[in-house]
Amino acid sequence: MKTGYEKIYERPDTLLSTRMHYCPGCMHAIVHKLIAELIDEMKLQEKTVGVCPVGCSVFAYDYIDIDWQEAAHGRAAALATAIKRMLPDRLVFSYQGDGDLAAIGTAETIHACNRGEQFTFIFINNAIYGMTGGQMAPTTLEGMKTTTSPYGRLAKTAGMPLKMCELVSQFDGVAFAQRVSCNNPANVRRTKKAIQRAFEIQQQGLGTTFVEVVSNCPSNWKCTPEVSLQKVKEEMLPYFPLGVYKEPRS
Amino acid sequence: MGDIKFMKGNEALAEAAIRAGMQGYFGYPITPQSEVVEYLALQEPKHDFVLVQAESEVASINMVYGAAGAGARTMTTTSSPGFSLMQEGMSYIACAELPCVVVNVVRGGPGLGTIQPGQGDYFQAVKGGGHGDYRLIVLAPNSVQEMADHTMLAFDLADQYRNPVLILSDGAIGQIMEKVELPDPVTTKIEKPWASTGKTPDRPRNVITSLYIKPEDMEQKNIELQAKYRKIEASEVRFEEYLLDDAEVVIMAYGVTSRICKKVVDLGREKGVKMGLLRPITLWPFPVERVAQLAAQERVRMFVTAEMNAGQMVEDVRLAANGRKPVYSTGRMGGILPTPEEILDFSLQHMK
Numbered sequence: 001m002k003t004g005y006e007k008i009y010e011r012p013d014t015l016l017s018t019r020m021h022y023c024p025g026c027m028h029a030i031v032h033k034l035i036a037e038l039i040d041e042m043k044l045q046e047k048t049v050g051v052c053p054v055g056c057s058v059f060a061y062d063y064i065d066i067d068w069q070e071a072a073h074g075r076a077a078a079l080a081t082a083i084k085r086m087l088p089d090r091l092v093f094s095y096q097g098d099g100d101l102a103a104i105g106t107a108e109t110i111h112a113c114n115r116g117e118q119f120t121f122i123f124i125n126n127a128i129y130g131m132t133g134g135q136m137a138p139t140t141l142e143g144m145k146t147t148t149s150p151y152g153r154l155a156k157t158a159g160m161p162l163k164m165c166e167l168v169s170q171f172d173g174v175a176f177a178q179r180v181s182c183n184n185p186a187n188v189r190r191t192k193k194a195i196q197r198a199f200e201i202q203q204q205g206l207g208t209t210f211v212e213v214v215s216n217c218p219s220n221w222k223c224t225p226e227v228s229l230q231k232v233k234e235e236m237l238p239y240f241p242l243g244v245y246k247e248p249r250s
Numbered sequence: 251m252g253d254i255k256f257m258k259g260n261e262a263l264a265e266a267a268i269r270a271g272m273q274g275y276f277g278y279p280i281t282p283q284s285e286v287v288e289y290l291a292l293q294e295p296k297h298d299f300v301l302v303q304a305e306s307e308v309a310s311i312n313m314v315y316g317a318a319g320a321g322a323r324t325m326t327t328t329s330s331p332g333f334s335l336m337q338e339g340m341s342y343i344a345c346a347e348l349p350c351v352v353v354n355v356v357r358g359g360p361g362l363g364t365i366q367p368g369q370g371d372y373f374q375a376v377k378g379g380g381h382g383d384y385r386l387i388v389l390a391p392n393s394v395q396e397m398a399d400h401t402m403l404a405f406d407l408a409d410q411y412r413n414p415v416l417i418l419s420d421g422a423i424g425q426i427m428e429k430v431e432l433p434d435p436v437t438t439k440i441e442k443p444w445a446s447t448g449k450t451p452d453r454p455r456n457v458i459t460s461l462y463i464k465p466e467d468m469e470q471k472n473i474e475l476q477a478k479y480r481k482i483e484a485s486e487v488r489f490e491e492y493l494l495d496d497a498e499v500v501i502m503a504y505g506v507t508s509r510i511c512k513k514v515v516d517l518g519r520e521k522g523v524k525m526g527l528l529r530p531i532t533l534w535p536f537p538v539e540r541v542a543q544l545a546a547q548e549r550v551r552m553f554v555t556a557e558m559n560a561g562q563m564v565e566d567v568r569l570a571a572n573g574r575k576p577v578y579s580t581g582r583m584g585g586i587l588p589t590p591e592e593i594l595d596f597s598l599q600h601m602k
Contacts, residue, residue: 046448049320052459061457067446069319070459072342075312078304082316082324083446085300086274090448108312111305 012036014045014065021059025225027182027215028056031124032063034192035093038199039066048091049083051076055097056130074105077112080119091199092119099129102138102162109168116173116207120198123164126215127236134220138162141239146220161239165212169245175207177246181214183232187242206248214240253432259397260285260424262432263327263353263417266401268293269435272351273322274300276313278332281365282421283355286327307332311339311352318348319458321445323405327353329421330363330371334379340414341380345460345471347478349408351401352386353417355424356505358558358585366585367421367506372562375418376534383472385479386416387486388533390504394428402433409440411482418533420558422506422587488531489540493519497526499597500544502567503556504530506587511556513590518597524549525597533563541570553577554597556588576600 011017015036022028039045048066052058054073061068071079076094084092094101101109101123109121128146129135136149139161143152153161169177176198180191191213198209214236216228223231257265264286267275277287287303294301300317304310310326317324328336333354343350354375358368373379375388387407389400397419404415449455462468490508493515494500503511508529518525528544530537544550552575555564561579568577580596582588 046450048448049446051316058461061455061459065449065455067449067455068457068459069316069446070346070457070461071315072312072338075308075315075339078309078312079316079319081302081309082274082276082313082322083320085302086317086320086322086324087447107305108309111309115302 012040014039016063016065018062020063022056023219025216025218025228026056027126027213028124030182030188031122031191031213032060034188034195035122036064038192038196039064042196042199044091044199047089049087051080051083051092051094053094053096053100055100057095057097057124058131060095074100074103075108076100077105077108077117077121081112081115081117084117084119088118091202093122094119095122096124097130098123098125098127098137098139102164113168113171113174113208113210118202118205118207120202120209120211122195123210123212124215125164125212125240126217127161128217128220130217130220141235163240165210165245168208168210171208173208174246175209175248176201177210178244179212179214179240179242181232181237181242183216183229201248214242252434255430255432256427257394257430258285258425258427259394259419260355261289262394262430263397263401264289264293265432266398267325267351268297268299269433270402270405271323271436271439272299272325272405274317274324275326276302276304276310276317276324277326278304278307278310278328280329280332282357282367282424283327283329283353285424286353307335308339311336311343314350314352315339315343315346315348318343318350319346319446321442321447325351325353327355329355330357330359330368333371333374337380340386341378341382341384342460343414344384344386345382345475346458347412348414348458349412350414351404351408351417352414353419356418356420358583364585365421367558367587368585369420369505369507369558370562370583371418372533372557372559375416376536376566384475385482385534386414387411387482388416388418390418390531390533391423392505392508392529393423394426394430397423398430398432402436407486411478413478413482418505420505483535486532487535487537487539489537490529490531492527492529494526494528494544496524496549498524498549498551499526499601500550500553501525501527501556501593501597502530502553502563503527504533504563507556507558507581510588510590511593514556514593514597517590517594523598523601536566536570538570541567542572545571545574550575552600554593554600555579556593557581558585558587559583
């Protein structure tokens with residue numbers, strides 16, 4: 001065994017060693033890791049309850065070693081509302097994709113934000129239904145080809161992609177909304193900071209916190225992970241600009 | 251003597267829920283059950299429970315899921331169209347084995363229907379209105395007193411079996427005012443080590459889920475659920491009898507219709523017809539054995555079911571009677587209460 005190496009990083013304790021089912025290059029794995037790192041660093045394992053969605057991250061509870069509840073498709077915000085109301089001293093977050101949060105669960109999302117429910121939304125926006133095999137999502141870009149928009153999304157019939165950060169930042173109940181991405185190392189660090197900020201603001205009880213991660217889907221975008229990162233930069237980010245959309249009132 | 255009040259059925263139910271130690275109520279207004287959420291909203295500042303008026307019944311049942319998964323005693327109430335919206339959640343709750351109380355103050359349907367009392371949701375209640383194989387424990391109160399008593403019982407049964415309990419009331423029982431002796435408040439808390447409340451070092455993480463992606467695991471879950479349902483069938487059948495000892499005609503009815511049928515029995519006996527009433531209190535588990543015993547008795551000539559629907563419980567009575575005696579179905583639809591005379595005339599005609 002070689003010696004003389006200095007350990008500078010290891011798997012966070014809260015991230016289980018279970019082999020993930022995510023496709024190569026998928027950002028879910030990065031966001032999971034960031035959440036696990038934060039739970040370790042902020043010593044929150046005993047205080048955290050997560051809500052899994054229906055979508056690619058449906059098995060998140062197999063990867064992050066915290067208590068979880070598995071919601072029906074679109075209902076994570078309703079569960080998170082009740083969990084936080086019943087256990088107000090816990091850290092509660094929902095982890096949801098675009099179909100879950102912005103299509104079938106739009107009503108639950110908007111009303112939880114409007115009531116200022118004190119939990120954190122972690123919203124993974126990859127502009128497609130990943131688990132069901134690449135159908136059009138509410139955030140699919142105009143002209144983007146999916147299995148249910150094989151000739152490209154038409155704004156005339158499908159509308160334009162929903163901009164959730166812009167939408168939820170309108171509500172008084174929302175204390176913090178930021179859009180981030182994990183398409184390069186600097187943005188990964190910004191994503192971690194955004195989630196940390198959201199968790200801290202939740203702990204201060206200032207209102208709903210919302211972090212949108214502009215993500216990728218190499219498998220259903222039908223490209224390599226490398227090309228998917230280019231597409232995030234060149235196609236997704238111009239329509240979904242990164243930045244802080246809502247800050248707590250000082 | 252306990253605390254005696256003159257209350258609406260819906261109010262008695264709401265007050266009993268507080269006394270049962272309900273920690274979270276999530277609901278959406280709909281006639282004829284809105285008094286429940288209105289009463290609770292008035293009482294909320296005086297008690298230690300959380301009340302959220304949800305954006306829809308879809309949200310309220312999923313809030314119940316979240317609260318139950320967090321270990322709380324929790325309840326939602328609704329009426330027929332709202333209960334239809336909750337069916338997705340009922341299936342998830344049943345599979346995740348979360349204890350909770352759901353109340354359907356039934357009105358006439360189908361569709362938007364009428365706001366008058368109905369019993370058309372029987373199938374939905376006892377056969378499972380959502381997807382997959384699951385059962386709810388279904389209680390059918392027929393008085394304001396039972397609205398209170400069944401609420402206390404429902405919370406206990408839900409916790410005992412980790413199963414959703416449905417109180418299937420109707421617009422008449424929800425709206426009428428009667429004397430009620432309110433139950434004493436519950437003070438003991440039930441331990442729920444399975445609840446998802448934050449992982450402590452002494453245990454593996456708790457995951458509340460109804461997802462079993464491997465078919466072998468899903469089958470095993472079903473086997474466990476079915477074993478629980480058999481246990482409930484063996485232990486929790488409840489019914490009331492009225493003048494059945496010498497009855498030749500067995501009337502069967504539940505909820506408000508059972509009150510009308512008591513009168514039918516009295517009127518029939520005045521005319522010299524030996525009638526009796528078998529009133530299921532639990533619609534699931536159904537009093538199958540009692541019906542079968544009666545069907546096997548020589549003196550029993552027939553069963554008559556009276557319901558405010560096109561005939562739903564009659565199917566369970568026929569299954570239990572198993573062809574040994576004829577089972578006739580009568581009643582009214584559309585939110586109309588049948589009169590005792592209507593039910594009596596129907597019964598007498600079938601005796602000829």
